[in-house]
Amino acid sequence: MTIHPEDTDGNVDLVTFRLGGEICAVPASQLREVLEPVAMMRVPGAAEFVAGLINVRGTVVPLSDLRVPLGMPREPAGEHARIMVMDIPVSGQSCVVGILADAVHEVTRLDPEKCEQVPTVGARWPQRFVSAVGRWKGDLVTLPDLATIFEDFLDGFDGRTTLTGARRATKIQEPERA
Amino acid sequence: MTDEEPNAIFRNEAETLVETLEERLLRLEATPGDADLIDAVFRDLHTLKGSGAMFGRHDVANFLHGFETAFEAVREGRAKVNEQLIAISLAAKDHIANLLSKPGADGGDAILNQLAVYLEGTPQTPQDSRLWHLTFKLAPDTLALGGRPEAIIDDLRSLGFRDIRALLGDVPPLSKIDPERLYISWEAWIDRDIGRDEILTAFLFHEDGLELTLAPPIEEATARDLEDPKPDSTRSPANGRGGALMRVPAERLDEMMDRVGELVIAEARLREAAARIGESGLSSIVEDISRLTSGMRETTMSVRMTPISAITGRFRRLAHDLAGKLGRHFDFVIEGEKTELDKTVVERLAEPLMHIIRNAADHGLEDPSLRSAAGKPATGTIRLEARYAGAEVLISLSDDGRGLDREAIRMRAVERGLIASSATLSDEEIFGLIFEPGFSTAAEVTDLSGRGVGMDVVRRTIDELRGTVEVSSEPGYGTSVSLRLPLTLAIIDGLLVDLAGERFVLPLAAVLEIVELPAEHGHPTSRNAFLDIRDTLVPFLRLRDLLESPGEPAPFQKVIVVSSADGRVGLVVDRIIGSNQTVIKQLSPLHSGLKLFSGATILGDGGVALILDIPQLVHRGRCLAERAQEAA
């Protein structure tokens, strides 16, 4: 995910949210809506990262937890927990995905000039999953690279991690497809 | 300007026309009564003839003249479109292509002869009770320009048309009517094969913006239905009952299906809400709405049903060409062409089936000498069969050729790293390998098969259509590829079940019966995985295990007995909720790798349920059981 200049100043609108005790931000242009937590249907055999499905206005939408790939501690949802419904490019097409947040703060404007490249050492997150870091109200804001996170997920473990035994047994019937 | 330039332009134009001509001829084979298509073919021929003559290609022009004459007869209703005509026409089309690359090429006379024989051999359509159907629509500004539709109708009547009726389907509500616009179209019937030109005399000054179709009698039934109108059967989809056919853009049908899907979900929500309120007046309305919704769903699905014959023309052509290219004749038999499937399924089946036919002809059938030596008829047969099997359609493509070479497939798979050289595999598993990406059994890449698209594409397409594909083969006796496809893609009748408070849908079509799980099997650790149902042992699977359901099973578990490729299998669930019209929503790429589910659906209370894929479930269960046995 790159930051697209969206106005003449080169600033972009970002939505800041809290996740695993950190402040993160994603482009507001990708955000469709913010929902109160809703009932999720667990998908048996799915990876923890995309463990379930929710109903968003008659559409079945996968619900994902960024804390899994980012290696953050996972705590039960608090009273400010929300679901951000976002458009995310997956396998070359736009996919609607719900993303869990501990709280959603506000839409703000961030000057890309003031965003820093991710330091290669000392970062808590896998570096390739972060597109930039910036500052917001004195706090460090991390911009996760959603496209990379989701692409990596599809390339890597394909959502079938917890049924590995069965996978191996059915290898012949279910070839990996590139 | 040099001489080459216009010639190149002519060649280019002619080649394009020849291509569209082929496509139209094949479509015409599927819909022989399509007057527009006949016109289009006629126009193509006419244009080709004209430009051929202009560019000094008298060989092309002369040949086309004969060809065009035949289609003129068709257009004027003097000759009928049938398989024979299409076959000759395809040969004629090929001859044109041949002439374009090799001026003066011969072979044309024989084809023209065949055409002539065909024309003379076709009896003139007798003036019997079979009726031709005319529909026409005038330009919307006809009235504003002072046009008089009634004068046209008078003229048509004097030409012999009868039962002239106005079609009011496009008339908007009164508040939206523009009094200057003409919204009405008309239909009429005539009992003879009237030429188009003769009809057009009635439309003097109304040719601009005129939409006119003249369809020949479709079936004997058409005329009878007209004279003796019976109540419309809702189960008479594509075979043209009732005479008045309407052409509708395919996207509208898709849109309609989407709307019906939404309607079904809304109906389920309404039902839930009414149940909560519990008011009897409301309940009876909900009943009505439910009935209407499921009727609407049936009708919409039946409208979308298309016979396989819509694509078999292409297969005949392919078989014909393959026989030519391979230099060995074979019989190509099609059975069950009237079997109907959702139109999307039919359209998407064409490519995979063509691939399988190509494979069968190229690799399956042996040379006549080999066949004779093996005591088989010298002429091979490729058979395409389609039939209904419950809520599915079974399509099989079999040949009586040499059969698949087990060892060759195995070696290739080892070579390609698909299996370990020590792996022991059943026949079924070995044959399944030919569907792996990049696998090709052709020792040499021929012109026909092995052009990069392989059986993996076949399998992917069938997967996407929620179908399954299986291969069986007997050395020396042939190979058979069987496709199982759902009748429709969008909505199924489902059985809603509960496991640990989570809900899943099973396709009702696969459900045979539901029984109580006997108490002795109640405990999950009980080893014996068979049920005695009326003295037959039926294996059963605990869905709790397969679906990793949390908590303890309910006290009175139920067993849903389903039919699967391996016979009857019981699926143990906590609770049956009931039947449910299930609108299938595709899973996103994030979950589409999970084979156990064929999709998800939204329930009346807004919750999401996963739709279980029974063949995959049974397969997975068997694998788990085998592993458990090995471990024990």
Next chain:
Amino acid sequence: MTRTVLVVDDSPSVRQMMANTLKGAGFVVVTAADGQEALDVCGRLRPDAVVTDQNMPRLDGIGFCRAFRTTPQNLGVPIIFLSTESEDAIKQKARAAGAIGWMIKPFDQAKLLAVINRVLGA
């Protein structure tokens, strides 16, 4: 019921000939020598049909047609062009301006009558 046909042509001989033909068939005929004059005539009476030439001084057939159609009462009055021009482009223009038909000169009387009868439904 007698119907009125307006004949617009800058050639007096054509006007004369058409008037005779139509009168012989029982129509009332009004003539005009160009589009402008035809518009003036239409200000006084409403014809049941118009037969007009294309190339005329002051206002040509298409110009007349457009102006004629701007008056709401004139909607539904058929206009037929009678011209030596036969290009599709100009026929299209005439159609867009509000003409219903186009006939090519020269014409014979029988054909003219057939056409008029047809558009008037006589």
